[in-house]
Amino acid sequence: MEVIIQPNHHQIASIAANIIRDAILMKPNLVLGLATGSTPIELYKSLVRMHREDGLDFSGVTTFNLDEYVAIPLEHPQSYHTFMAHYFFNHVNIPEESQHIPQNTSENHEEFCTTYEDKIKQIGGIDIQVLGIGTDGHIGFNEVGSSLASRTRIVTLSQSTIDANAPYFNDDKKAVPELAITMGIATIMEAKQCLLLANGNSKSVAIAKAIEGPITSMVPASILQMHPDTVILLDEAAASDLKEVDYYNRSYANKLLLQSQ
Numbered sequence: 001m002e003v004i005i006q007p008n009h010h011q012i013a014s015i016a017a018n019i020i021r022d023a024i025l026m027k028p029n030l031v032l033g034l035a036t037g038s039t040p041i042e043l044y045k046s047l048v049r050m051h052r053e054d055g056l057d058f059s060g061v062t063t064f065n066l067d068e069y070v071a072i073p074l075e076h077p078q079s080y081h082t083f084m085a086h087y088f089f090n091h092v093n094i095p096e097e098s099q100h101i102p103q104n105t106s107e108n109h110e111e112f113c114t115t116y117e118d119k120i121k122q123i124g125g126i127d128i129q130v131l132g133i134g135t136d137g138h139i140g141f142n143e144v145g146s147s148l149a150s151r152t153r154i155v156t157l158s159q160s161t162i163d164a165n166a167p168y169f170n171d172d173k174k175a176v177p178e179l180a181i182t183m184g185i186a187t188i189m190e191a192k193q194c195l196l197l198a199n200g201n202s203k204s205v206a207i208a209k210a211i212e213g214p215i216t217s218m219v220p221a222s223i224l225q226m227h228p229d230t231v232i233l234l235d236e237a238a239a240s241d242l243k244e245v246d247y248y249n250r251s252y253a254n255k256l257l258l259q260s261q
């Protein structure tokens, strides 16, 4: 795990956007795993800016989103379909047929989940998976207690996730869907690289447990300790409960030094 700590969330987004830009320049048919939530919004803004101002070409890129609520219409203002269109897909040139988001409207969810996994495999796997983290350490909608070997499936949202998302549903907890489709933890772990972003004090405990605690299904993000290429991008607030900050900072400084030689 590489842990990069920056003064604020703008710098995190900019480093993440640079990693994705460099990957697209190296491999124009990059397969990107995408996340929703407030955390990656700034990253999407940076990528849109790179497309508009520097001509970064997304025409060969394929995307797979982590998750989607079940039982709200795709055009609902809080669906992840709406989110992705609003913050990213409407502003870059990824062909519509290359954008994949779990469908919450299919008649046969099980079949849909298997097909989603198959599509990822057929294209050769996800090159870079963008991740946020829940305040309890969940990734995607893999709630606390999810099997570390789980694949794309239907899950019941935890009360903590429902509470965290209620503000987006006019603070009406009953309006937050109970069910979601999410890529599994094993699906995420097969991505060649994972980029996990977190900012703000509310994430500091989950981040400390995920990076420095034991690997456990009680903190789903802790499985990333077993991933061969994960970069964790944090602002100082999200890093405030980590014990080894000095080591992470020295490691990153040395990496930059080596790159500049």
Ligand code: GLP
Pocket (backbone or CB within 6 Å): 035, 036, 037, 038, 039, 040, 066, 067, 131, 132, 133, 134, 135, 139, 140, 141, 161
């Ligand atoms: C939801 C999403 C996750 C996201 C998390 C944190 O549970 N399914 O993918 O990481 O919220 O969201 P935020 O970035 O808004 O804190």
